[in-house]
Amino acid sequence: MISIMKKLALIATLLVSPALLASGGGGKNLDSVYLNLSDKGSLRRGAHTFVNYCLSCHAASYMRYERMAQDLEIDAQTLRENLMFAAEKPGELMTVNMAPEDAKRWFGVVPPDLSLTARSRGADWIYTYLRSFYWDESSPTGWNNALFPNVAMPHVLYQWQGMREAHFDESHGAVKITGFEQIAPGEMGEAAYDSAIRDLTNFMVYLAEPAKLVRYRIGFWVMIFMLLFVGLTYALKKEYWRDIH
Numbered sequence: 001m002i003s004i005m006k007k008l009a010l011i012a013t014l015l016v017s018p019a020l021l022a023s024g025g026g027g028k029n030l031d032s033v034y035l036n037l038s039d040k041g042s043l044r045r046g047a048h049t050f051v052n053y054c055l056s057c058h059a060a061s062y063m064r065y066e067r068m069a070q071d072l073e074i075d076a077q078t079l080r081e082n083l084m085f086a087a088e089k090p091g092e093l094m095t096v097n098m099a100p101e102d103a104k105r106w107f108g109v110v111p112p113d114l115s116l117t118a119r120s121r122g123a124d125w126i127y128t129y130l131r132s133f134y135w136d137e138s139s140p141t142g143w144n145n146a147l148f149p150n151v152a153m154p155h156v157l158y159q160w161q162g163m164r165e166a167h168f169d170e171s172h173g174a175v176k177i178t179g180f181e182q183i184a185p186g187e188m189g190e191a192a193y194d195s196a197i198r199d200l201t202n203f204m205v206y207l208a209e210p211a212k213l214v215r216y217r218i219g220f221w222v223m224i225f226m227l228l229f230v231g232l233t234y235a236l237k238k239e240y241w242r243d244i245h
């Protein structure tokens with residue numbers, strides 16, 4: 001009896017631990033974000049931000065424009081006019097035009113490929129990171145980041161968010177950021193900016209695992225099939241039992 005209990009406990013642990021590992025990120029001061037991968041509008045807005053503001057430095061070289069357009073239901077004309085700045089043909093991968101040597105010279109590091117970042121860092125991390133930039137005159141780019149101190153990336157969306165300064169608490173030895181103060185307004189208010197970053201994070205989660213959308217689609221039809229099947233089985237059961245009663 002005890003050994004069965006032990007086995008069950010072991011199985012339960014094995015089942016649960018990958019889920020815990022996958023959630024990752026350590027949870028340190030991260031803002032959690034609610035994402036909806038079946039919201040195609042959100043994914044399209046995120047894609048628009050991504051190709052306009054991120055693809056100039058970062059590649060997403062596992063993704064083809066064509067596949068993105070198909071998955072997110074973007075027509076060929078919109079794709080060509082609004083989303084394809086760094087490529088000639090829809091079949092091309094989402095690579096970056098900047099030469100790695102130039103990037104290294106300008107930023108000190110080569111901006112990493114963002115294809116899998118949503119998996120390595122987690123959605124909450126990305127959502128928090130893109131909302132944690134602040135103005136810092138001592139940094140080479142003029143920007144710093146509360147989640148990623150001394151980051152080499154400038155705040156590329158500062159026109160949307162505006163400029164913020166950080167407030168520090170240095171009373172306990174370690175310097176701690178206690179809050180931000182808006183010093184110049186952006187084009188967006190806080191809620192609109194958060195919402196734009198939510199869409200962008202949503203897109204990056206899709207980017208890291210495009211097959212998820214396919215799985216959702218299949219899952220939907222599997223549910224429909226199960227419902228029909230249950231109905232059919234029930235009808236059959238009634239048919240069989242009719243003669244017996």
Ligand code: HEC
Pocket residue numbers: 049050053054055056057058107109110111112114117121126129130150151152153154156157200
């Ligand atoms: C001007 C060039 C540039 C642009 C544009 C840019 N980044 Fe970056 N980004 C960088 C650099 C450089 C780093 C590496 C930072 C470091 O290691 O200090 C980086 C790092 C990152 C990281 C951290 C990756 C990791 O796992 O460490 C994320 C996430 C990221 N960028 C997202 C974005 C997104 C989203 C956009 C578009 C809104 C964007 N970046 C636009 C230069 C850029």
